[in-house]
Amino acid sequence: MAVGPDTLPELKPVDGFRIGIASAGIKKPGRRDVVLMEVCDGATVAGVFTKNAFCAAPVTLSKQYLASSAxxxxxxxxxxxxxxxxxxxxxxxxxCCDAVAQLVGVEREAVLPFSTGVIGEPLPVDKIVAVLDDAKTDLNESNWLNAAHGIMTTDTRAKAACEQFVYQGQTVTLTGISKGAGMIMPNMATMLGYVATDARVAQPLLQQWLSQAADRSFNRITIDGDTSTNDSCILVATGRSGVSVEAENTELADLFLAALNRIMLNLAQAIVRDGEGATKFVEVRVEQAASVEEALQVAYTIAHSPLVKTALYASDPNWGRILACVGRAGLENLDLNALEIYLNDVCIVEKGGRAASYTEEQGQAVMDGEEILIHVVLKRGAVRESVWTTDLSTEYVHINADYRS
Amino acid sequence: MAVGPDTLPELKPVDGFRIGIASAGIKKPGRRDVVLMEVCDGATVAGVFTKNAFCAAPVTLSKQYLASSAxxxxxxxxxxxxxxxxxxxxxxxxxCCDAVAQLVGVEREAVLPFSTGVIGEPLPVDKIVAVLDDAKTDLNESNWLNAAHGIMTTDTRAKAACEQFVYQGQTVTLTGISKGAGMIMPNMATMLGYVATDARVAQPLLQQWLSQAADRSFNRITIDGDTSTNDSCILVATGRSGVSVEAENTELADLFLAALNRIMLNLAQAIVRDGEGATKFVEVRVEQAASVEEALQVAYTIAHSPLVKTALYASDPNWGRILACVGRAGLENLDLNALEIYLNDVCIVEKGGRAASYTEEQGQAVMDGEEILIHVVLKRGAVRESVWTTDLSTEYVHINADYRS
Known part of the structure; x- marks a missing residue:
């Protein structure tokens, strides 16, 4: 039950970034559930993390260590x-960090820990520590696909992406993986993302670019920056390609940022496509808004409405439910008669009611598809924002009612 | 699929308030779907309405007429x-208002219209007008139960309540009905409420008290004052008991307000108990908060979390999901180690993690019940607020995926 073809591109190795996988049997015997990633000396690393006040122990630690050590x-x-x-x-x-540090001969703070799965249960440290040597032995640059499998929880598919561009005859590679699931209100799901590139980027710039890219991708599938206890996204720049991205607003920076934004959006959208019980992939686009804030207010009100989401599941072009969402999104002085709402290219609402040209057949044709655009034109300004979501199915309820059993 | 016993108290007539029912066949042939209520001359009337910018035509009109005419x-x-x-x-x-006005010989503005059901479809005015004479003929003071049935949509039960108190030897009656359903995010469901009393209350005071009572009842089962396109609640004081409530902070006013708050809370909670697909009735109580705002922020974050609601449906004491909600509710300087969370009387979270005394058996015993209290003690102040909600079941998805078909 995921939306769109289950195909991954070739995942090019990133020089200076090695991955090893092992089976610790944390939840299921034999499951490959521990992933160790090695960053070459001299690389730069940036991270974005959950804003949940109850963030998990590994998040607290990763933030500390990332700020203090290489x-x-x-x-x-x-x-x-x-x-x-x-x-x-x-x-x-x-x-866990100590065990890795001793095994490979680095200081504890050079190891960032990440965990995903059931919350509130003690971490089986001994099981993890026991297989670290296996993971170390397995370290190699071609392990991306195995790593994508190794970080899954209720995901039904591995999620990975790869981008390359050529600058002055040199090829720069970006490869990444992600995991997610639980998309009705994604801020409760753990989202992890790991992207590595062989470009060289100074740490402050790498951090700035990762934060910006995450805001337009991973943070467009969550609400108001609220996130789960464990969400983390890491960007590593090994520098091994010899291409150094040194400033903003250069041709090279533009190429790099375009590739970074593409891979991040790709990894984030893959999480939505594999949302728990998802049968539809939905973009909610709000155009001609007066501000980013109001565009997102409208977009999230629609994207989180259980009534809209169940209608999507039923392939029911219930435009009244979408219209009611725009009405309750809290916009001041909203001119009901000016705004328009479209399903893909079909105008469904204009002049405060159902569009004169609309027929149920047109709406049905859109809703029968797996990929749907809900498009609101506010006519209040020039801002455009999109968020991505899924429908709400009986399968979602089954998954989340049975998760611990 | 509703929670708690399906019993109603005796619904005492309110002198000066008559009700007539008729079958217009708006959605289903033979269904009693039109309710006419007659208010005696000299009564006062107050109303609270949806804040949705896309409010329905009858809401716009009712607000206008209520402000301009008796x-x-x-x-x-x-x-x-x-x-x-x-x-x-x-x-x-x-x-519709004109037709009633002509039939009974009042001005158009003396008639308030209310509609509930599918949105976006033209109102079948002719069907309604054709049965107004039937409704008029049926007018009598003992029709409350029929009226409770007559205003239902996807409700599975009639909702009604009655309160009486005695003041200086005179009995004062309050009788009311409500309808709702669609409780996962109740702000999208249409809630209607009609309460009549034979007390005499001047209009400004009646309006003030209705607004206050609605804030502690109907507005505690919605989010942030956001409401659906049609929500309305009307309070009528006929004055026929001869008891006149003339000021605040008197013994009589206290008696009247207590009865008003009870009947309003009762009618609002009945809507939750009959939430679409509901199998649990849940109070989320936040205590020792620094402000009403933060208490409600935490309460609604829990009450609207699909992950908490599916765990409730599964009777799964998944305290981690509740804890994660408190963490993402957006409170500044939240002291994780100070707060406590209880399921009924069972402490599940303390000192930032699972309570030392907690056992899964205790949690399971609470979750196996139909009525559950999720109780968060913030230790930040003296404010206490509750909201009421239900679980999220597969039945909810079925109902809302099939509503129009």
């Missing part, structure tokens, strides 16, 4: 989120 | 909400 290893486990685990959780995350 | 009749139809119907919708609502 990162050399990323350790990810699935099956257990080490969230809501109090002081023990922090001690457990530190033990 | 109300004598309320006309309710179910099966069609006359919302998102543009100028034609307004003309249709006026035609």
């Amino acid at each position: 990162t050399r290893y990323l350790l990810v486990n699935t099956g257990n989120a080490n969230a809501g685990t109090g002081e023990q959780g922090m001690a457990d995350a530190i033990r | 109300t004598r009749y309320l006309l309710v139809n179910t099966g069609n909400a006359n919302a998102g119907t543009g100028e034609q919708g307004m003309a249709d609502a006026i035609r």
Whole structure:
């Protein structure tokens, strides 16, 4: 139950970035659930993290370590989120970092920990530590696809993307993986993303660009910047291509940023397409808004409406439910008669009611598709924003009612 | 599929308030779908209405008429909400009022129109007008239960309540009905409420008290004051008991307000109990908050979380999901280690993690019940607020995916 073809591009290795996978049996015996990533010496690393006040122990630690030391290893486990685990959780995350540090001969702070899975259960540290040597032995640059599988939780598909561009005869590569699921209100799902490039980018610029790219991708599938206990996205620049992106507003920076935005949006949209129980992939686009804030207010009100989402599931062109969402989005002085709403190219609302030209057949034709654009034209300004979401199916309820059993 | 016993108290007539029912066949042939209510001369009438910018034509008209003239009749139809119907919708609502006005010999503005049902479809005015004479003929003071049935949409039960108190040997009666459904995000459901009392209350005071009572009842089952296109609640004081409530902070006013708050809360909670697909009735209580705003922020974040609601449906004491909601509710300087969370009387979270005393068996025992209290103690102040909600079931999705078919 995921939307669109289940195909991945060739995942080009990134020189200076190696990945090893191991099976710790955290939730299921034999499942490959531990992923160790090695960053070459001299690389730069940037990260964005959840804003949830109850962020998980590994998030707290990763933020600290990233700010204080040169990162050399990323350790990810699935099956257990080490969230809501109090002081023990922090001690457990530190033990994992220590174990990696001793194994590979770096300081503890050079290891960033990441966990995803059930929250509130103690992390099985011994199981993880026991397979670190396996993961180290497995380290190689062609392990991206295995890593994409290794970080999945309720995901039904591996998520990965790759971008390349050529600058003055030299090829720059960006490769990445993500995991997600739980998309009715995605801020409760754990989203992880790891992208590596062989470009060289100074850390402050890398951080700025990652934050901007995340705002236009991972943060457009969440509400108001609210996120789950464990959300994290890491961008590594190894510099091994020899291409150095040194400033904004250059031809090279434009090429790099375009590739970065594409790969981030691709990884974020893959999470939506594989949303729990998803049968539709929906873009909600709000155009001619007076501000980013009001565009997102309208877009999220539609994207989170269970009545709109169940109508999408039923392939029902119930334009009244969309219209009611725009009405309750809280915009001041909204001119009902000016705005227009479209399903793909079909105008469904104009002049405060159903569009004169609209027929149920047109609406039905749009809704029968797997990919749907809900397009609101506010006629209040020049701002355009999109968010991406899915429908709400009985399958979603089944998955989340049964998750722990 | 509603929570709690399906019993109604005896619905005492209110002197000066008559009700007539008729079958217009708006959505289903034979269904009693038109309710006419007659208010005696000299009564006072107050109303609260949706804040949705796309409010329905009858809401716009009712607000205008209520402000300009003495109300004598309320006309309710179910099966069609006359919302998102543009100028034609307004003309249709006026035609209905005109027809009543001519039939009973009052001015058009003395008739308030109300509609509930599918939005975006033209109101079948002729069908409604054709049965007004039947409704008039049926007018009597003992028709409350029939009226409760007559205003239902996807409701599975009639909703009604009655309160009486004695003041200086005289009995004062309050009787009321409501309808709702669609409770996962109730601001999208149409809620209607009609309460009549034989007390005498001057209009400005009646309006003030209705607004206050609605804020603590109907508005505690919606989000941020956002409401659907058609929500309306009307309070009528006929004065026929001879008891006149003339000021605040008197013994009589206290008695009257207590009865008013009870009946309003009862009618609002009945809507939650009959939420679409509901199998649980849940109070989310936030205590020791620094302000009403932050108490409601936390309460609504929990009450609207699909992950919490699916866990409730599964009777799964998944305290991690509740904890994650508190974390993402957006409170500044939240002290994770100070707050506590309880399921009924069972402490599930303390010191930033699972309570030391908590056992899964205790949590399971609470979740197995039909009525559940999620109780968050913030330890930041002295404010306490509650909201009421339901679980999210597969049945909810079925109902809303099939509503128009």
